[in-house]
Amino acid sequence: MSKLLIQGPSRLKGEIRVHGAKNSTLPLMAASLLCDSTCVLHNCPVLSDVKTSEKILQHLGCRTGRSGSDVLIDPRGVEQSDIPEHLMREMRSSIVFLGAILSRMGRAELSFPGGCELGPRPIDLHLSALRKMGVTIQEDHGCLKCSAPEGLKGVQIAFSFPSVGATENVLLAACCAGGTTTITNAAREPEICDLADFLNCCGAKISGAGDSTIVIEGVKSLHGCEHEVIPDRIAAATYLAATAATGGSIILNHVVPEHLAPVLPLFEESGCRFAIHEKEIYMSAPSRLGRIKNVRTMPYPGFPTDAQAPMMAMAAVANGTSIFVENIFESRYKHVGELLRLGANIKVEGRVAVVEGVGRLSGAPVEAADLRGGAALVVAGLAAQGETLVSGVRHIDRGYECLEENLCLLGAQVKRLPD
Numbered sequence: 191m192s193k194l195l196i197q198g199p200s201r202l203k204g205e206i207r208v209h210g211a212k213n214s215t216l217p218l219m220a221a222s223l224l225c226d227s228t229c230v231l232h233n234c235p236v237l238s239d240v241k242t243s244e245k246i247l248q249h250l251g252c253r254t255g256r257s258g259s260d261v262l263i264d265p266r267g268v269e270q271s272d273i274p275e276h277l278m279r280e281m282r283s284s285i286v287f288l289g290a291i292l293s294r295m296g297r298a299e300l301s302f303p304g305g306c307e308l309g310p311r312p313i314d315l316h317l318s319a320l321r322k323m324g325v326t327i328q329e330d331h332g333c334l335k336c337s338a339p340e341g342l343k344g345v346q347i348a349f350s351f352p353s354v355g356a357t358e359n360v361l362l363a364a365c366c367a368g369g370t371t372t373i374t375n376a377a378r379e380p381e382i383c384d385l386a387d388f389l390n391c392c393g394a395k396i397s398g399a400g401d402s403t404i405v406i407e408g409v410k411s412l413h414g415c416e417h418e419v420i421p422d423r424i425a426a427a428t429y430l431a432a433t434a435a436t437g438g439s440i441i442l443n444h445v446v447p448e449h450l451a452p453v454l455p456l457f458e459e460s461g462c463r464f465a466i467h468e469k470e471i472y473m474s475a476p477s478r479l480g481r482i483k484n485v486r487t488m489p490y491p492g493f494p495t496d497a498q499a500p501m502m503a504m505a506a507v508a509n510g511t512s513i514f515v516e517n518i519f520e521s522r523y524k525h526v527g528e529l530l531r532l533g534a535n536i537k538v539e540g541r542v543a544v545v546e547g548v549g550r551l552s553g554a555p556v557e558a559a560d561l562r563g564g565a566a567l568v569v570a571g572l573a574a575q576g577e578t579l580v581s582g583v584r585h586i587d588r589g590y591e592c593l594e595e596n597l598c599l600l601g602a603q604v605k606r607l608p609d
């Protein structure tokens with residue numbers, strides 16, 4: 191297992207291009223299964239999860255190819271309807287293939303998905319919505335045998351929580367279903383809009399994506415298209431947090447500033463200054479950050495849970511007390527114990543973390559237990575005095591393309607140590 195060796199502290203300074211969004215690319219790859227001709231996705235990041243999605247598509251019978259950041263998917267040869275368990279376990283997004291496979295094949299066989307361990311991550315909302323659409327699902331020791339012998343039918347779906355993955359699964363299942371599907375309390379994340387934009391470009395009839403009510407009129411078939419994946423707002427927020435924690439300045443290229451609207455005010459609150467021009471954000475941080483009073487994770491357009499851990503690493507070196515409340519996942523504070531090893535002062539009680547900023551962190555060996563928690567350890571290591579050795583890097587590699595190269599471009603001293 192490779193490790194990241196960080197020699198801190200650094201003051202990050204420079205310019206980077208933000209890669210395409212992992213959480214858009216994966217459902218878009220699943221969506222290509224619905225098409226009867228080739229799809230080209232531009233701006234796909236090189237990440238282990240994207241590789242896993244390619245393996246799933248190939249297993250199902252697609253031809254896939256990559257050239258730079260373009261991924262080409264030819265779904266014409268699809269003849270399988272199952273996903274092997276080891277691929278299901280690799281990532282959470284493997285579950286959004288369910289809606290797409292059912293739509294294409296009328297049946298699907300897979301198991302419960304993996305992904306970051308953030309407390310219980312049930313898929314009850316996905317399954318009950320699909321059952322309502324006419325799918326018979328047999329659950330047996332974590333295996334799911336699904337079939338829709340009469341085809342999928344458009345229905346009214348009211349989610350009790352705006353689940354991102356369940357909204358994506360219903361979008362995928364509903365595009366070519368018989369009749370109209372209406373989702374209320376749908377997730378509103380930018381990645382949902384990206385998926386709907388792609389599907390509409392392929393001939394689907396989806397309206398309302400980005401609002402709580404989405405209406406999908408079933409169509410007979412979809413054709414392939416070319417589509418550019420939106421920039422990764424969580425990677426962008428992570429680079430901003432690393433820059434702020436080190437008192438640096440950064441230009442982020444190729445971002446959608448609007449997607450970062452829930453996080454930018456917190457950087458401003460801590461004393462960072464911004465200049466925003468079209469797809470570019472310039473931020474400069476003070477040499478000592480001020481505290482962020484409250485960070486409450488919420489569904490979009492609230493503060494994203496995926497940015498909570500990197501932001502906490504930044505708050506750990508701010509002047510004053512910051513309070514975090516994690517409302518989306520039950521157990522998303524696994525980074526806290528590791529931040530304590532670096533000298534942070536953080537107390538957790540249930541869903542609340544109280545972060546007393548300290549003047550300086552100091553380097554230590556730490557272990558990433560999940561993707562964003564791992565990114566938080568990198569942020570903290572950049573601000574810490576001395577050597578920080580981060581293990582569990584495979585979690586981080588699920589979500590950040592060329593992380594150490596980008597950080598080195600910004601002036602950090604980060605090295606990947608091979609196995």
Ligand SMILES: CC(=O)N[C@H]1[C@@H](OP(=O)(O)OP(=O)(O)OC[C@H]2O[C@@H](n3ccc(=O)[nH]c3=O)[C@H](O)[C@@H]2O)O[C@H](CO)[C@@H](O)[C@@H]1O
Pocket residue numbers: 213216282283310311312313314315316317351352353354355356377495496518519520
């Ligand atoms: C690959 C991907 O896009 N992952 C993102 C997606 O995950 P994911 O799609 O898994 O997140 P959801 O929005 O579905 O989950 C949010 C909450 O709803 C609960 N829930 C969800 C589904 C369900 O059937 N039953 C249920 O109870 C979950 O346990 C969790 O507490 O959105 C999360 C919330 O923004 C992000 O942190 C993840 O990075």
Ligand SMILES: C=C(OP(=O)(O)O)C(=O)O
Pocket residue numbers: 213281282283304305306307496561562589
């Ligand atoms: C939690 C995440 O990913 P996943 O849902 O794939 O575990 C994430 O991207 O932060």
